[in-house]
Amino acid sequence: MSKLIRPMTFGAIILAAYAVFHWFDTFHLGVGLVTLGACAAVVRRTRPQIGRLVLRRPSTLGKHNPIERPATDPWHESTVGLATGAAAIAALLAAYFVAERIPGLHAAIADRDRAQVEIRLDALETAESW
Numbered sequence: 514m515s516k517l518i519r520p521m522t523f524g525a526i527i528l529a530a531y532a533v534f535h536w537f538d539t540f541h542l543g544v545g546l547v548t549l550g551a552c553a554a555v556v557r558r559t560r561p562q563i564g565r566l567v568l569r570r571p572s573t574l575g576k577h578n579p580i581e582r583p584a585t586d587p588w589h590e591s592t593v594g595l596a597t598g599a600a601a602i603a604a605l606l607a608a609y610f611v612a613e614r615i616p617g618l619h620a621a622i623a624d625r626d627r628a629q630v631e632i633r634l635d636a637l638e639t640a641e642s643w
Contacts, residue, residue: 518587522594523601530602540623541609548608552601 527549531537536545612618620627 518590519594519597522591523598526595526598527601530605536605536609538623540612540619543622544608544612545605548605549601552604556597 531541531545536542
């Protein structure tokens, strides 16, 4: 069960951020998926170093049985999940800040069908058919 605490906490934070900030359009979902993929790659690459820093090992670990794994604390796992989720939200906000300032990126992703919609709206307005 404790192996699920960190991913579930991380996922809940990401879903809550998407709901609070209304990141449900294609632009935000696309940039978000790329950013979260990059964050996952960084975490996967640095997992051994992070594990050494974060995991609290008892002082007797390895003296009798070197394969023995320490029991994880649910509060510790939740705290790490919250910290990881907060870091991911900060990375998402930074990625959105940068992506919105790249000229033409938002229009290329989110407004691809704007020309067809405006033609239809003009036709409906001239026909006065709402």
